[in-house]
Amino acid sequence: MAENSNTFTIAGDIPPASATTTTTTQAAETQTEETTTSSDSNSPATAPAEEEEEKEETLPFTTPSPSLSTSVLLPLTPSTSSAPALAHVQHVWDTIRPNSAIYNLLLSDIILVAAVSQPTGRILAHLTLQPVHLNSKRILHGAVSGALCDWAGGMAIAADIAGDSGAVDKDGKKILSTGVSTDMHLSYCSTAREGDTLEVEAWVSRRGKKLGFTGFEIRKRVEGGGWERGERGEVVVVGSHTKYLPFGQKRE
Incomplete structure (x- = not known):
């Protein structure tokens, strides 16, 4: 073994570390020159990739909708x-409300405006904000x-x-229970006062057994009756809600 502070020849034809470093450096420099030459040219193989990368960097930020259900449906007004659907939903709400202190506190003034069953279950309601619905900044509270x-998912x-x-209990009556929550996501888009x-x-995206x-979706109501024509106001909150349906249903 030769004594050198930087070089140790261990066996055979293995080059000294300094020689390896020099070779690697030269190769890197050569590769850099080739890359520079390639990027400076107007080669068709590299131009589309550069254009695609620039395009991706300029894409605007978008927030995905929690569901596309309402994008293909008529405005709900x-x-x-549907009179039968609205009557059933109102009956379910009247059954639930007396047993929920939270609903009685926060949603006692909510008004069911419309409901349909086809092509999917869907409801629309109105709520005018009162002081009880606000946080310390005097805007809509996230808990509300x-x-x-x-409430709306149910x-x-x-x-x-x-x-x-086929949605009937053992006595042949319509099921009134809407289950219990297993998952809920909300995105706050703007605020209300x-x-x-x-x-x-x-709306129901899917209902299984x-x-x-x-x-x-929560929106600000369009003034002047525009909502009756299907006009939609500023979106305040969007979300999704999953429920476990068998809970609370009568069983055989």
Whole structure:
């Protein structure tokens, strides 16, 4: 073994570390020159990739919708509402309300405006904001939005059940239970203040034997009756809600 502070020849033809470093450095420099030459040229093979990369960097930020259900459906208004569906949803709400202190506190003034069962369960309601709905900054409290999502998802399930002839209990009566929550997601897009009237819309994306999946949206109501023509106001909250349906249903 030769003594050198930087070089140790261990065996055979293995080059010294300094020689390896020099070779690697030269190769890197050569590769850099080739890369520079290639990038400077107008080669068709590299131009599309550069254009695609620039395009990706300029894409605007977008927030995905929790569901595309309402994008292909007619606006839900009193004129497009189903009387049997609305009556069933109202009956379910009247059954639930006396047993829920939270609903009585926050949603005692909510008004069911419309409901349909086909092609999917869907509801629309209005709520005018009062001081009880606001946080310390005097804007809509996030917990109220959560309560609305929970409530509206259940009402959408009720609307879906209204149009299902097989959704009956052991006595042959329509199922009134809408299950319990297993998952809920909300995104806060803007805010609302005291006196604002909110449109609360929810729809069923899928209802199985055990789970029901719903989408949800809170909007500011369009003034001047525009909402009756299907005009939509500023979106305040969007969300999704999953429910375990068998809970609370009568069993054989």
